[in-house]
Amino acid sequence: xxxxxxxxxxxxxxKPSLWTWLLSIFFLAFFLQGLLVSEISLERMIAGIGNMGxxxxxxxxPNLSRLPIILRAMIETFQMAIVGTxxxxxxxxxxxxxxxxxxxxxxxxxxxxxxxxTLMRTIPDLVWALIFIISVxxxxxxxxxxxxxxxxxxxxxxxxxxxxxxxxxxxDAMSSTGxxxxxxxxxxxxxxxxxxxxxxxxxxxxxxxxxxxxxxxVGAGGIxxxxxxxxxxxxxxxxxxxxxxxxxxxxxxxxxxxxxxxxFLL
Amino acid sequence: MTDRAIIEFQNVSKTYSSGTQALKxxxxxxxxxxxxxxxxxxxxxxxxxxxxxxxxxxxxxGTVIFQETNMQMLNKKQLRALRRKIGFVFQNFHLVENLSxxxxxxxxxxxxxxxxxxxxxxxxxxxxxMKAMACLDRVGLSHLAARRAGQLSGGQxxxxxxxxxxxxxxxxxxxxxxxxxxxxxxxxxxMQLLLEIVREKKLTMICTLHQLDLAxxxxxxxxxxxxxxxxxxxxxxxLNSAQLNWIYENAxxxxxxxxxQA
Numbered sequence: 001x002x003x004x005x006x007x008x009x010x011x012x013x014x015k016p017s018l019w020t021w022l023l024s025i026f027f028l029a030f031f032l033q034g035l036l037v038s039e040i041s042l043e044r045m046i047a048g049i050g051n052m053g054x055x056x057x058x059x060x061x062p063n064l065s066r067l068p069i070i071l072r073a074m075i076e077t078f079q080m081a082i083v084g085t086x087x088x089x090x091x092x093x094x095x096x097x098x099x100x101x102x103x104x105x106x107x108x109x110x111x112x113x114x115x116x117x118t119l120m121r122t123i124p125d126l127v128w129a130l131i132f133i134i135s136v137x138x139x140x141x142x143x144x145x146x147x148x149x150x151x152x153x154x155x156x157x158x159x160x161x162x163x164x165x166x167x168x169x170x171x172d173a174m175s176s177t178g179x180x181x182x183x184x185x186x187x188x189x190x191x192x193x194x195x196x197x198x199x200x201x202x203x204x205x206x207x208x209x210x211x212x213x214x215x216x217x218v219g220a221g222g223i224x225x226x227x228x229x230x231x232x233x234x235x236x237x238x239x240x241x242x243x244x245x246x247x248x249x250x251x252x253x254x255x256x257x258x259x260x261x262x263x264f265l266l
Numbered sequence: 267m268t269d270r271a272i273i274e275f276q277n278v279s280k281t282y283s284s285g286t287q288a289l290k291x292x293x294x295x296x297x298x299x300x301x302x303x304x305x306x307x308x309x310x311x312x313x314x315x316x317x318x319x320x321x322x323x324x325x326x327x328g329t330v331i332f333q334e335t336n337m338q339m340l341n342k343k344q345l346r347a348l349r350r351k352i353g354f355v356f357q358n359f360h361l362v363e364n365l366s367x368x369x370x371x372x373x374x375x376x377x378x379x380x381x382x383x384x385x386x387x388x389x390x391x392x393x394x395x396m397k398a399m400a401c402l403d404r405v406g407l408s409h410l411a412a413r414r415a416g417q418l419s420g421g422q423x424x425x426x427x428x429x430x431x432x433x434x435x436x437x438x439x440x441x442x443x444x445x446x447x448x449x450x451x452x453x454x455x456x457m458q459l460l461l462e463i464v465r466e467k468k469l470t471m472i473c474t475l476h477q478l479d480l481a482x483x484x485x486x487x488x489x490x491x492x493x494x495x496x497x498x499x500x501x502x503x504x505l506n507s508a509q510l511n512w513i514y515e516n517a518x519x520x521x522x523x524x525x526x527q528a
Contacts, residue, residue: 172322173360173427177434178350178377180342186382187373191362 059240066238070226074245076140077222078253080215081208084144088151088208089201095152096159097185102171103163105181121153125211129220140221147208147215154204155197162196163189198264202257209253213246271295271331272438272470273319278328280314280494288314290494292328296472301464304474305481306491312474315491316440319472320349333437350377353436353469355460357443359423363416367407367426370415371398374433401429405459421452428459439464441473445480453477457484 016024095113097103104110128149132142166189174184190197216224223242230239273296280289288311296302304312317323318330321337330337332348340348361370369387375394376385383389390398402408405425410418415426424444431439441460445453457473461484464471475481481488482502490498 169356169358170360172317172320173354173356174373174376175322176320176349176352176354177374177430178346178348179373179382180346183376183382183385187376187385188360188362191365195364 055236059236061237062241062244063235063237064241067241070223070238070242070245073216073223073226074249077212077216077224078209078249080140080143080222081147081205081212084147084212085151085201085205085208087144088148089155089197089204091148092152092155092159093190093197095156096163097189099156100160100163102166102168103181103185103189117153117156120149121157125150125215126218129215129218133218133220138219138221143212143215143220143222146220147212150211151204151208154207155200158200159193159197162193162200166192195264199261202261206250206254206257209250270298272298272333273472274329274331275315276329276331278315278318278330279326280311280318280323281326288494289318289325292494292496294489294496294499296470298470299468301461301471301484301486302473302489303481303485303487304472304489304491305476305478305485306474307476309493310491311494312491313442314494316354316442316472316474319440320352320354321345346377350434351437353431353434353439355424355427355431355439355441355444357446359420359427361415361423361426361430364414366411367402367413367415367418368398368411370426371401371429371433374398374401374430377434398429398433401432402426404432404463405429419452420448421455424448424452424456425459428456428463432463436469438470438472441471443474443476446476453480 095117098105099110099113099117101107101110125146128146129142132145136142136145170188170192171184174188177183179187212222213224213227216222216226217228219225223246227239227242227246230236230242275292275294278289278292279287281287290311292311292315304315306312314323318325319332319337321330321340325338332352335344335348337345337348362373366387372385372387372390372394375390375398376382379385379394384391384394387395399408399411402411405428407422407425407429410422415423418426439460444460445456448456457480460471460473463469473484485502487501488498489496
């Protein structure tokens, strides 16, 4: 009896397959090579701390002389984020309904759209910004387009994941009243998913505000261009003002969206 | 009660793509105004039978006829027009929990109204709003109209679902295990309410149940299913004690079998 139990007992360790071995070795080598490339060393770290101190000391006190211009750029950044997110969210909803397995009119439409959304997500937003700057020129429009793409890539996916959680029975309950596809969407799918849609959209506003700041660095409108100019002219006190303002706006946006989210996620 | 069959199943079989044969050669007619209880264990095919009537599940073989129309031959629009006449009550209510009770009932009008927006509470016609309140009043919940549906008890939610079903002006009622997720007291209340409504509006009803006692109390006609086949089809008043015993014995055997399998 005990003998057969021993035989049935799973071993402590399983022998990894050849593939696991090869992959582990490859990954380890890749990681070590990466560490070497970054030329990490104690002297550089110490020097870095010194440089950081010099940057901080030369940025105090923050230079407020260009505050009105900086504020206007910040407002532009925030507006880019809001306009881009709102348009993005509005477009995400139909895309999500077309993608989700339980609401799509045809599996083919679903898989085609799904790959387009994945493509949107896999290309980084800075690359999208560069593409839009080439097509519509420098300025906030390129930034807004980038944020729209970014928002669809993010929201369509999460909207659709939520929609797919709506069970068949709930959809049937509305179909059984004689409602058509759009009736079922409007009376069951969208209301049931609404709290989650709101939460996702608010995350995407937060994301968009941060990304709108960065987009300015490549000239897609907003405060980023001010920051990069101040940095390259070594006006660290002005750069510091800009960083403080960005920090405050991001904190306020995250706080507000957190509050709204709490109200909706009952 | 007229002799006209409002629902007719002719040799209906249903095999799911998984290979499970849920219905085997089912044939029966339901007269207008009849209240039928479909009795059977989980997996006996009774839910599938209801779902084939609304074409939520297409049948593999045979014909499903509702109001002299072959349900399999309809285009989308015709199917919707017929579904509108079939009220459906579910085990899990399927209300939108974060909307008001009133709004949930108003959605019952979706199939009747040509557009979607008049089913939304702020945009609905006063007559529809009144009708929704009347439906809620019929199930005794008009005082909870403004509450969120999710805040209600299970029994109350099922009543809201019944009010929503009334809102669509159905001609027949299908109820799929309407009391299975309720406590016994609420279950009896719901069964009584359903039967009262069905009788006062002279509706035809098919209701699935797995509890024998409830089935015998409320059935005018009892159809028992086992493994996708009809094993009994009797009017309740015809049931003598021998037959009742037979059903009980059968139920016991089934329970014992399932116990042995588990």
